[in-house]
Each structure stands twice: as structure tokens, then as C-alpha cells.
Amino acid sequence: MAQLSEEMKAPSGEVVVKDLDERTVLRDPIQQFQAWYRDSMSSAMIHPDAMALATVSPDGRPSARIVLLKRADEKGFVFYTNYESRKAGEIARNSFAAVVFYWGELQRQVRIEGSLTRISAEESDEYFSSRPRESQISALSSPQSRVIPSRAELERLFGENERRFRDQPVPRPRNWGGYILKPSRFEFWQGGRRDCTTASSTCSKKTAPGRSGGWRRRGVPPVFAICTSTALGPKDLPLH
Numbered sequence: 001m002a003q004l005s006e007e008m009k010a011p012s013g014e015v016v017v018k019d020l021d022e023r024t025v026l027r028d029p030i031q032q033f034q035a036w037y038r039d040s041m042s043s044a045m046i047h048p049d050a051m052a053l054a055t056v057s058p059d060g061r062p063s064a065r066i067v068l069l070k071r072a073d074e075k076g077f078v079f080y081t082n083y084e085s086r087k088a089g090e091i092a093r094n095s096f097a098a099v100v101f102y103w104g105e106l107q108r109q110v111r112i113e114g115s116l117t118r119i120s121a122e123e124s125d126e127y128f129s130s131r132p133r134e135s136q137i138s139a140l141s142s143p144q145s146r147v148i149p150s151r152a153e154l155e156r157l158f159g160e161n162e163r164r165f166r167d168q169p170v171p172r173p174r175n176w177g178g179y180i181l182k183p184s185r186f187e188f189w190q191g192g193r194r195d196c197t198t199a200s201s202t203c204s205k206k207t208a209p210g211r212s213g214g215w216r217r218r219g220v221p222p223v224f225a226i227c228t229s230t231a232l233g234p235k236d237l238p239l240h
């Protein structure tokens, strides 16, 4: 597990909030996220991998829930769920989504917006087979987002599947797998500064169709940097 960066440890051992400004923020927001994620994993927080995922219903109503981040790299942000859940139904109709991480002990928030697609069946299989057997049986037995008559019914399904797959590998249910969020906008927020209450850095992908994308920022006080997309044009992007 990664260590907290040196700047974040006071001699007393207490965590000191690192500054976020144009000199310290990394150019690549994915690398910036990974650095902060490593810090959060090294802290005593329960579930630093938890993120609030917001999707939108067909009639334009947002809905949000916590899911766990399983992979974050230049390809995107991966989580796993039930493909027949409410969120999956919403994603099928509108792939745009937003996630938010809040790492309270470090006074940090990261907001990411982008679009979701399913990952390959092979990647889902690989991850599913790495999970504890109990989690595999649970995934097989829980009809997510659906009303079930009773807790006893859930336990009956669990027991049935335990017996069915005794002494053999549990197959990944066809309705369970991963999504990847391909990011187009990031905001990094750091609280606890002495001179002003917060600092944040926002950037968006400058991907024109058919061109490889980069990230661009510009300054908007008190948000010291904001990035725009060449595909959208600065006037189309909200500044807050």
C-alpha cells in the first residue's frame, strides 16, 4: 500500500493538508486522481474507494448511490454492479454520469463527469473469479433494485445457490458485470488552507472528433484553474 506523501505528515504524525495550486497540481488529471487515491488508501478511512455515482432517469430525474471503485487508469474508472439494476436501466438510456469521491480526513473532494459503457465480458469474468466465494454467491442470489418478499427469500436463494455450486466454481451471472466511466471533466477540491477556505482545479478533455484528447485548464477565481474542451468550446462549458 502506498505511503502518505511526506508533505502530508507533520512531525507529530498528524495529517497536514497539502496545498493544491497551479504549482502542485499535476497536468494529467488521471495522475492527479491516482496520487490522491493513493493518499486516501494510506489513511485510516473506511472505504476510500467509495464513490457516489449519479445517473439520470429517462424523465430527467437524477439518482445517486454509492459504488466501489475497482480500477482507475487512463482508460477510465471501473465499478461492478447488476446489469438489471435501476442504475443500469438509467445508463442504458443515458450514458452520461457523474461520480464524487469525498475523503473527509484529507479534506478532499474529486468530481468526475463522463460517459459510461460496459466493460468486456472477459474483464468482468476475470474480476468475478477473483472475488470471495460468498460475494460470488451473493451476486448470483440478489435481484438488485427489485422488491423481494422477505429477507428469508434472499437467504433461501443464497442457500440454494450454495448447494447448487458446491465444490465447483461459481459462474458469473450474465446480469452482473462492470462499467467504465470515460472522464471528460474533473474537479479537484482541497479544503483546509490557511489563507482561504478551499482551492479547486477543474479540467475538461479537449477532444475534437477524430483527434486524440488532452486536458486544458484556465483560471477562474476562487477556482484557480478550469479547463475547457476544444470539442465543446469554452462558451458551452459551465464554470461552476
Ligand SMILES: Cc1cc2nc3c(=O)[nH]c(=O)nc-3n(C[C@H](O)[C@H](O)[C@H](O)COP(=O)(O)O)c2cc1C
Binding pocket: 047, 050, 063, 064, 065, 066, 067, 068, 069, 079, 080, 081, 082, 085, 086, 087, 088, 144, 145
Ligand atoms: C459502501 C457501499 C458500497 C457499495 N458498493 C456497491 C457496488 O460496488 N456496486 C453496486 O452495485 N452497489 C453497491 N452498493 C449498493 C448501492 O449503493 C445501491 O444500493 C445498489 O447498487 C442499488 O442501486 P440502484 O437501485 O440505484 O441501481 C454499495 C453500497 C455501499 C453503502
